[in-house]
Amino acid sequence: MEHMKHRLLECQWSPEEIAGRLRVEYGKCIISTTTIYRAIYSGWLNAPKASTVSVIKKLRHRGKRRKKRSIEEKRGKIQISHDITERPSGAENRSEIGHWEADTVVGKQGKACLVTLVD
Template identity: 40%
Template sequence: MARNRLSRSRRNKRYTELDFRLPEALLRLDWSPDQIVGYLRGRGYPTMSHELIYQYVWNDKTFGGTLWKHLRQSTKKRRKRHNSKDSRGRLAAKRHITERPANAEHRKEPGHWEIDTVVGRGTKHCIVTLVDRMTGYTFIGQMGDRTSESLNVRMSKIMTRSDLPFKTITADNGTEFHGYAQLEKHHNCLFYFVNPYHSWERGTNENTNGLIRQYLPKRTSMSHVTQKFCNEIAHKLNTRPRKRLGYRTPTEYIHAHL
């Protein structure tokens, strides 16, 4: 077993096979080596370096193991848009991102969210992602199509069933968000909109979508994605420690600040 070989190496005499069991279990939950080290160290566990955990993963792969499949790999490439026009329609009386309140802008409290839709290959099916700016807490919703009607139905279910606050929501200019006024009316929240094609103005959401691509790669069809699977992905993300949260999980962090 790879664990035995690595623990017996001259460089790693201080670690036994037992020492690798917890890091391995967390790897299988799709935690990164950095998250594992930070989380365990913050709770008083004796921990190895994240470099050693990577070494362990690749040693495991050499001998036929599958731990490497749980590591995230970013393959997304940025596209530059030169003088592109926003052809997705215009929203009347929309609030610009610069009007967003200070607590939302500076991540001072939970309840300020970023929203986006993620499409798959070959079908009209997609998912909607909603991420809290302060904590990274995430909701993922399955949608049959990318229309404002479908988005409002899914968003209403998310917001009605959760006890978390929804104070502001920052969106792009996609037509699926053109029914935002109905959500504002029924759920007492305010929408704000970024500049066209300025995805970095929703950086928290963009980063989360990259994490979701570990489970739904870019060329995956969304036609067989269920809400149950979306909930499972969200649970994994919400119970995974984040470096920017002091290696606490989004679930821990958001409930500590309510």
């Protein structure tokens, strides 16, 4: 813990650098970057409050929280203006020509696409 504290506060290493160096020196994952970040934010370093704030300001996001995107993707979606219940009876029993039905099938990797058209 003291080794990590020295590198973080005095050498100004990032949590990723500290975890990577420990992995190189000891051959396995001694401590993860997530654990180091938790130690910084919860104050386990026993550093003065001003020092903890200055450490947070030197981190990758500089203490700023990332905004989660909860917006639904709207690109590439076709807006359907009418419902299937509004379908004419001639199209339902297939007695009239000219009522087209279309469907698409996208391949597993998203590279291939198949379009079917039925009159």
